[in-house]
Amino acid sequence: MNLSFFDQFASPQLLGIPLILLSMLFPALLLPSPTNRWVTNRLSTLQSWFLQLITKQLMIPLNKMGHKWALILSSLMTFLLLINLLGLLPYTFTPTTQLSMNMALAFPLWLATLLTGLRNQPSISLGHLLPEGTPTILIPALILIETTSLLIRPLALGVRLTANLTAGHLLIQLISTATMALLPIMPTISILTAFILLLLTILELAVAMIQAYVFVLLLSLYLQENI
Amino acid sequence: MDVKLGELPMWLATCNFTPKSLLGGVQKAWNSYCNKYINVKRGGTAGISMLLAGYCVLSYGWNYQHIKRNCWRKYH
Numbered sequence: 461m462n463l464s465f466f467d468q469f470a471s472p473q474l475l476g477i478p479l480i481l482l483s484m485l486f487p488a489l490l491l492p493s494p495t496n497r498w499v500t501n502r503l504s505t506l507q508s509w510f511l512q513l514i515t516k517q518l519m520i521p522l523n524k525m526g527h528k529w530a531l532i533l534s535s536l537m538t539f540l541l542l543i544n545l546l547g548l549l550p551y552t553f554t555p556t557t558q559l560s561m562n563m564a565l566a567f568p569l570w571l572a573t574l575l576t577g578l579r580n581q582p583s584i585s586l587g588h589l590l591p592e593g594t595p596t597i598l599i600p601a602l603i604l605i606e607t608t609s610l611l612i613r614p615l616a617l618g619v620r621l622t623a624n625l626t627a628g629h630l631l632i633q634l635i636s637t638a639t640m641a642l643l644p645i646m647p648t649i650s651i652l653t654a655f656i657l658l659l660l661t662i663l664e665l666a667v668a669m670i671q672a673y674v675f676v677l678l679l680s681l682y683l684q685e686n687i
Numbered sequence: 688m689d690v691k692l693g694e695l696p697m698w699l700a701t702c703n704f705t706p707k708s709l710l711g712g713v714q715k716a717w718n719s720y721c722n723k724y725i726n727v728k729r730g731g732t733a734g735i736s737m738l739l740a741g742y743c744v745l746s747y748g749w750n751y752q753h754i755k756r757n758c759w760r761k762y763h
Contacts, residue, residue, distance in 0.1 A: 479749045486742055490735065492725065501726045549739060551746040681695045
């Protein structure tokens with residue numbers, strides 16, 4: 461059996477229950493539901509502050525119709541952020557490394573923005589296919605290019621998230637394997653590699669947060685065009 | 688709920704094991720954990736850290752069948 465570095469991305473099973481199910485449900489435990497108290501605990505206060513911050517950031521460019529999307533966009537952001545960050549803990553499984561899950565998130569949401577635009581304001585939505593001020597001779601080519609770019613958006617959204625997280629996890633595994641392998645042979649090089657691993661972990665923390673934000677930001681941009 | 692260790696089998700015999708009461712037990716345990724470590728005036732990182740540590744331990748247990756063969760693998 462040829463095992464490879466990609467084994468960490470296979471969802472392991474225990475008694476028939478895959479770990480991916482637990483990994484997707486666990487973030488719900490970390491988010492307390494708000495109570496009727498005036499002064500809540502620190503976790504609830506932190507959560508409310510964070511939700512308010514991201515909702516404000518996402519909803520400012522949108523018009524009143526777009527504010528109906530506040531719940532799904534902010535919950536998607538929180539979900540992706542928590543899943544990405546929890547995946548950096550040892551032995552945990554990151555569901556967002558699976559292309560199936562990211563496409564399942566990206567494709568319906570993108571399609572919803574597209575269909576909203578085509579239903580409510582069809583000529584404006586189709587007008588986005590041709591940028592202003594293009595020379596007349598380039599119009600057919602540009603419409604084809606813009607249509608391709610429109611249709612490739614869900615693929616780009618899903619693959620961007622998958623590739624970033626998968627690449628990060630693979631790099632961490634490779635460099636940590638190198639560190640452990642070098643430890644008995646050349647301790648100095650091993651310490652240098654461990655330092656690189658530290659920097660990489662900090663990068664992965666940043667990437668986990670940024671990728672979640674970029675996913676939701678792009679969706680809100682697509683929504684802005686169509687609503 | 689203060690059950691002494693010696694009385695544990697007797698206590699286990701008294702409680703009913705229907706799914707509803709098991710779910711109620713889980714709910715009570717979760718609420719008591721939250722009230723002890725999270726719903727306090729000056730809670731720190733301990734509450735969440737214990738949850739995350741428990742999650743890591745649970746993930747290790749879930750992966751154990753794969754991890755126990757790591758020593759013998761040629762390619763990791």
